[in-house]
Amino acid sequence: MPRSSVGWVAKVIAVTRKDIVSEFRTRYALNAILMFALVTLTVISFAVGALEPSKEIMAALFWIILFFAAMSGLAQVFIKEEESGTAMILKLSSEGTVIFFGKLFFNLILLSILAVLIIPLFIVLLKTSPANWGIFLTGVILGIIGLSGATTIIAAIVSKATVKGALFTVLSFPVLMPLLVAVIEITKVAFLGGGYKEVWPPMQLIITYDVVMITLSLLLFDFVWRQ
Amino acid sequence: MYYMWWKILIFLAMSGVIILAFATPSPMDPANSLGPADAYRIFYFHVPQSWVASLAFLISMFFSIRFLQTKNMKFDLKAVTANRLGLIFAILAAITGSIFAKTTWGEFWNWSEIREVSIFILLIIYGAYFALRSALPDPDNRATLSAVLSIIFAVSAIFLIFILPRVYPTFSQHPSDSVVDKTGKLTMGPMVSIIFFTSLATFTALFLWIYNLSLKVFKAAEENLLEDI
Numbered sequence: 001m002p003r004s005s006v007g008w009v010a011k012v013i014a015v016t017r018k019d020i021v022s023e024f025r026t027r028y029a030l031n032a033i034l035m036f037a038l039v040t041l042t043v044i045s046f047a048v049g050a051l052e053p054s055k056e057i058m059a060a061l062f063w064i065i066l067f068f069a070a071m072s073g074l075a076q077v078f079i080k081e082e083e084s085g086t087a088m089i090l091k092l093s094s095e096g097t098v099i100f101f102g103k104l105f106f107n108l109i110l111l112s113i114l115a116v117l118i119i120p121l122f123i124v125l126l127k128t129s130p131a132n133w134g135i136f137l138t139g140v141i142l143g144i145i146g147l148s149g150a151t152t153i154i155a156a157i158v159s160k161a162t163v164k165g166a167l168f169t170v171l172s173f174p175v176l177m178p179l180l181v182a183v184i185e186i187t188k189v190a191f192l193g194g195g196y197k198e199v200w201p202p203m204q205l206i207i208t209y210d211v212v213m214i215t216l217s218l219l220l221f222d223f224v225w226r227q
Numbered sequence: 228m229y230y231m232w233w234k235i236l237i238f239l240a241m242s243g244v245i246i247l248a249f250a251t252p253s254p255m256d257p258a259n260s261l262g263p264a265d266a267y268r269i270f271y272f273h274v275p276q277s278w279v280a281s282l283a284f285l286i287s288m289f290f291s292i293r294f295l296q297t298k299n300m301k302f303d304l305k306a307v308t309a310n311r312l313g314l315i316f317a318i319l320a321a322i323t324g325s326i327f328a329k330t331t332w333g334e335f336w337n338w339s340e341i342r343e344v345s346i347f348i349l350l351i352i353y354g355a356y357f358a359l360r361s362a363l364p365d366p367d368n369r370a371t372l373s374a375v376l377s378i379i380f381a382v383s384a385i386f387l388i389f390i391l392p393r394v395y396p397t398f399s400q401h402p403s404d405s406v407v408d409k410t411g412k413l414t415m416g417p418m419v420s421i422i423f424f425t426s427l428a429t430f431t432a433l434f435l436w437i438y439n440l441s442l443k444v445f446k447a448a449e450e451n452l453l454e455d456i
Contacts, residue, residue: 161362174352178386220375
């Protein structure tokens with residue numbers, strides 16, 4: 001088989017670009033994620049906004065919103081391939097790792113857009129703000145990388161199943177639990193105003209978790225993708 | 228006929244364990260115990276159940292890896308059966324653990340207790356595994372995807388159960404030195420040790436026996452092309 005003259009990075013960027021373009025046409029996943037997060041935020045604001053919950057609870061609520069919004073939209077990246085019938089061509093066009101990273105970066109971009117829009121709304125509607133922005137933003141970035149990294153392969157698994165809706169949440173939860181515990185801890189410290197010393201253990205945990213889960217997903221992705 | 232004497236042995240051992248668990252003095256010194264000392268007898272049953280649940284999970288992960296290596300369907304059958312039995316033992320362990328917790332620590336469930344969180348995660352993992360299997364009608368597809376899922380879950384479970392507690396040494400009331408203390412010697416008295424380790428061995432033997440039987444039943448069922456397995 002002739003070696004392709006296009007580099008690996010260029011292929012990954014091509015996959016991500018294709019997803020961005022096709023997503024921009026319908027905006028289905030983006031809408032799902034944004035509206036879900038907005039609705040959850042509104043409900044929380046109505047329900048507990050006036051009660052002035054503590055900073056710890058704010059940290060947990062923030063990640064509840066992000067987690068469930070991610071659950072509603074991140075599986076789309078593979079499901080739309082299966083449903084529109086383009087999965088076969090995609091399999092033929094490039095190798096598993098390229099597809100994996102392309103889809104992962106697309107999910108990252110989706111979640112980044114979500115974070116950029118939700119964080120200001122969160123601060124305004126719930127009338128809180130993190131005491132330490134540096135830690136808060138680092139936590140959000142690490143959490144987003146972890147969310148997309150760990151769930152991309154789960155999304156691929158779910159796209160082959162028949163009952164796609166709730167399955168993604170059910171399958172992702174055990175995988176994401178270590179991440180959620182650590183990242184809520186970081187956000188709590190960010191809201192309460194601690195120093196980098198306190199957040200270093202959970203950050204180490206998340207970085208380790210990200211590396212391990214992405215590596216594992218790369219190893220196993222071909223088995224899922226070639227079905 | 229050859230296996231008859233194993234079954235008789237298991238029966239005798241289990242009966243012996245059950246009788247002795249209640250006939251001998253309680254394993255916990257009444258001066259140190261947090262609730263009625265007799266309640267600690269559940270320890271003879273609760274710990275082996277948790278051990279068997281974890282063993283089943285490990286067996287299933289091993290067979291999942293073997294399946295992905297060889298694509299031989301018999302490994303898939305072995306992995307599912309291990310998971311089925313593991314689920315039953317995990318439910319038992321959760322229930323007995325909860326009862327134990329109520330009598331000694333005062334509440335049925337406590338999220339700061341890492342062992343309770345671990346057994347809960349194990350139950351969720353089994354639930355998710357079977358949810359995926361029921362959503363995949365094609366056998367090859369089902370076997371491969373659930374094997375991949377098994378491996379991913381095993382790694383996250385390792386993170387949760389072993390790494391997380393080191394990072395967050397939350398207040399854990401689970402006695403960590405109840406079997407082997409810091410110098411490596413057994414902390415249990417001789418009578419308690421005998422009953423406990425016999426219970427452990429018998430529960431494991433029981434699990435393997437049921438596992439064997441289940442494998443035969445499910446294999447026969449598949450060969451008869453029965454549905455709803």
